[in-house]
Amino acid sequence: MNPTSSPALPGSSLDARRRLRELGRLADGAADSVVDVLVVGLGATGAGAALDAATRGLTVAAIDAHDLAFGTSRWSSKLIHGGLRYLASGQLDVAHESAVERGILMERTAPHLVRAQPFVLPLTPLVSRGQAALARAGFLAGDLLRVGARTSRSTLPQPRTLSAVETRHLAPALRPTGLRGGLLSWDGRLSDDARLVTAIARTAAAYGARVLTRTRALELHRDGALVRDETTGQELRIRARTVINAAGVWAGGLVDDVRLRPSRGTHLVLRSEDLGRLSAGLHIPIPGETNRFVLVLPQGDGRVYVGLTDEPVDGDIPDVPEVPETDIGFLLDVLGSALDVTVHRADVVGAFAGLRPLLDTRDAAGRTADISRKHAVLTSPSGVVTVVGGKLTTYRRMAQDAVDAAVASGGLTAGPCRTASVPLVGAARPQVLSGLDVPARLVYRYGSEAPAVHALGLEDPALARPVVPGHPVTGAELVWAVRHEGALDTSDLLDRRTRIGLVPADRAAAEETARDALASTARLR
Numbered sequence: 001m002n003p004t005s006s007p008a009l010p011g012s013s014l015d016a017r018r019r020l021r022e023l024g025r026l027a028d029g030a031a032d033s034v035v036d037v038l039v040v041g042l043g044a045t046g047a048g049a050a051l052d053a054a055t056r057g058l059t060v061a062a063i064d065a066h067d068l069a070f071g072t073s074r075w076s077s078k079l080i081h082g083g084l085r086y087l088a089s090g091q092l093d094v095a096h097e098s099a100v101e102r103g104i105l106m107e108r109t110a111p112h113l114v115r116a117q118p119f120v121l122p123l124t125p126l127v128s129r130g131q132a133a134l135a136r137a138g139f140l141a142g143d144l145l146r147v148g149a150r151t152s153r154s155t156l157p158q159p160r161t162l163s164a165v166e167t168r169h170l171a172p173a174l175r176p177t178g179l180r181g182g183l184l185s186w187d188g189r190l191s192d193d194a195r196l197v198t199a200i201a202r203t204a205a206a207y208g209a210r211v212l213t214r215t216r217a218l219e220l221h222r223d224g225a226l227v228r229d230e231t232t233g234q235e236l237r238i239r240a241r242t243v244i245n246a247a248g249v250w251a252g253g254l255v256d257d258v259r260l261r262p263s264r265g266t267h268l269v270l271r272s273e274d275l276g277r278l279s280a281g282l283h284i285p286i287p288g289e290t291n292r293f294v295l296v297l298p299q300g301d302g303r304v305y306v307g308l309t310d311e312p313v314d315g316d317i318p319d320v321p322e323v324p325e326t327d328i329g330f331l332l333d334v335l336g337s338a339l340d341v342t343v344h345r346a347d348v349v350g351a352f353a354g355l356r357p358l359l360d361t362r363d364a365a366g367r368t369a370d371i372s373r374k375h376a377v378l379t380s381p382s383g384v385v386t387v388v389g390g391k392l393t394t395y396r397r398m399a400q401d402a403v404d405a406a407v408a409s410g411g412l413t414a415g416p417c418r419t420a421s422v423p424l425v426g427a428a429r430p431q432v433l434s435g436l437d438v439p440a441r442l443v444y445r446y447g448s449e450a451p452a453v454h455a456l457g458l459e460d461p462a463l464a465r466p467v468v469p470g471h472p473v474t475g476a477e478l479v480w481a482v483r484h485e486g487a488l489d490t491s492d493l494l495d496r497r498t499r500i501g502l503v504p505a506d507r508a509a510a511e512e513t514a515r516d517a518l519a520s521t522a523r524l525r
Contacts, residue, residue: 005455007484008448009425012206014486015521022210023229026061027236035059035210036412037403038224038240040217040254043073044193044392046246047200047211048399048419049406054207055422056403056414061238062201062209063227065216066319067492068485069197071248074496075321075354076392077267077295077307080105080114080188082149082156083393084142088291094374095145101394102188103151109396110424112433112447113196116156117189118280120170121293124338125178127285132183134290136161139185159185170280175340184280189297191444193392194496198485199424200395206425213486220245220254222383231488242410244402245386249317249357255386258378259360262317266327267307269350269502274343275304284338294334300441302470303349303503306331313355321353350503359389377401383409396420425449441472446480453480467513468506473498478517490514 007013026033037053039046042064050062064070083098105114123132139159146156160183167182168174190196205211214230224239245251245258252258272278275296282296297305309327328348335343359376375390375398387402400417407414426447433443442450456476457464463475481487481497493514495501500510 005452005459007202007425007452009203009206011208012202012425013484014202014205014211015483016488018205019212019214019486019488022061023212023215023236026210026212026238034239034241035061036241036410036414037061037244037406038063038238038242039244039246040064040220040225041071041246041248041251042068042197042201042211042213043071043246043248044069044197044200044395045073045248045387045390045398045402046244047197047204048395049244049246049387049402050209050211051200051204051207051422052396052399052403052417052419053406053414054204054209055418056407056416058407058412058414060204060209061212061240062204063212063215063217063225063238065214065230067213067488067496068201068211069194069496070319071250072354072356073197073248073392074194075265075267075352076190076193077265077297077305078190078193078299079117079295079297080190080393081391082142082145082187084138084145084185084187085291087141087145088138091374096148097397098391098393099145099149099151101397103146103149103155104396104420105393106155106188107151108421108423109419110196110199110427111430112426112428112443113191113199113424113445114188115191115444116186117297118157118170119185119187119283119295120162120167120280121183121185121283121285122167122171122174122338123180123182124175126287126337131285131290132180135183139183142185156186156188159183171278171282173276173278173339173341174282175338185283188393189281192499194499195445196392196424198497199426202425202485203422211486214488217247217254220384241412242406243384244406245384246399246402248388249355251357251386251388253317255378255380255384257380258386258388260388261358261360262313262355263358264311264313264321264327264353264355265308266311266323266331266351266353267305268328268331268348269352270304270306270343270347271349272298272302272304274347275339275341278304282338284334286334287337294331296335299499301472301499303499306335309353317355321355323351323353327351327353349505352502356391357388375401377405379405379409385409445477453477456480467498467510468500469509471500471506473500475513475517478514479521482517482521487518489518493517
């Protein structure tokens with residue numbers, strides 16, 4: 001392969017051959033097939049636990065029944081929150097933890113994937129002056145959280161009040177009638193949540209972790225797990241000195257006595273032209289609520305996400321949650337309370353829902369919106385460590401606490417946690433990233449690896465073309481995902497390594513190109 005098309009971090013490439021080789025080594029019964037830590041689940045927390053353990057000098061295997069970021073970690077709002085909502089509800093420890101973790105991601109470990117996102121809270125007639133004053137105080141308190149977390153002002157600018165003219169300049173789609181102005185605030189925003197998980201997993205692999213997708217845990221024990229290779233149906237045992245259950249909303253199905261109350265968060269996908277030019281995201285207050293908003297999130301790829309809901313989910317947990325029409329209607333109604341344009345049901349080109357793995361600590365009548373987002377680490381009588389709760393922003397701290405518990409449970413010798421200062425694949429100083437002679441969009445998604453991705457398109461001009469008209473993802477990005485990011489099928493490519501699949505029509509149009517990327521890479525093996 002052309003050296004310009006290689007990863008920036010040696011040993012970080014994930015592909016089908018590496019998966020098969022490492023799964024075989026775990027199954028062959030050799031002395032080195034016993035790992036210190038087996039992590040079950042490769043969402044943000046599970047991948048983070050694999051990285052944490054590997055950087056402490058432990059041997060690690062990390063498995064998932066499906067793919068990287070298959071579950072909740074790909075269904076978020078793509079925001080790295082500073083904890084303002086938790087501050088408003090009196091959860092000071094959770095708010096501070098969120099602000100600290102946001103700063104770590106933005107300034108140390110993933111500055112290429114997380115950047116500052118401006119938000120406008122429009123002061124419409126539905127927002128009383130008392131509510132506006134409360135929101136203004138909240139944003140100032142959020143800025144104090146930034147100070148307490150030692151995140152620089154250059155990373156997150158100061159909140160301020162906007163005039164009505166300034167507000168509509170940032171969001172022309174707002175209804176001008178009765179608009180008194182707006183409140184401008186800033187938070188962290190991911191280029192893509194699934195890409196963050198991919199970067200975490202690949203960084204773990206670079207430190208020696210065996211990252212194995214399509215490997216389903218059938219039974220968990222103190223000394224390992226019975227698993228099934230979902231590509232062949234073969235069952236085998238992975239032996240480990242300790243086990244971390246990071247399976248998210250499915251964690252309770254693997255370990256007894258873990259009670260969860262999943263909460264559904266739904267987002268709509270709209271075309272950008274339906275809402276006009278949006279230079280900032282929007283916080284639209286939900287009528288009758290004091291501290292809940294619908295978020296309008298421009299993505300820069302011709303799409304806008306609108307979310308989110310917070311509804312309890314009962315019964316069996318599906319692999320991919322369905323979006324009920326009630327959620328869609330609710331979000332459209334809140335949009336209509338503030339916008340001068342009418343967004344119809346037919347304008348919704350896609351929708352997605354994620355399930356938050358909230359620990360059940362309340363009476364069943366309580367709302368999931370009121371359950372604390374603080375995570376919990378539980379060690380079962382058999383010694384399996386389960387981590388639940390929390391949120392995407394604090395994945396690193398959740399992983400740290402889980403590995404601490406696993407080290408104690410397994411009596412392991414390990415170094416201290418290092419992940420607050422370990423840069424993820426693609427991370428580099430801002431001045432380095434800004435100096436790369438490639439499209440800025442690639443830098444924002446791949447960081448220092450952007451030139452290698454771009455080089456694939458230079459080598460083969462067909463790969464430089466967009467996969468779908470009107471969407472910026474190119475064939476080169478699909479090929480890179482197969483060669484280096486562990487993508488094994490078209491769903492991995494379209495639904496997680498890229499976000500093409502969020503719009504069913506775009507997904508259908510991209511299927512053939514995705515199959516070609518998989519086939520062309522297979523021919524090189």
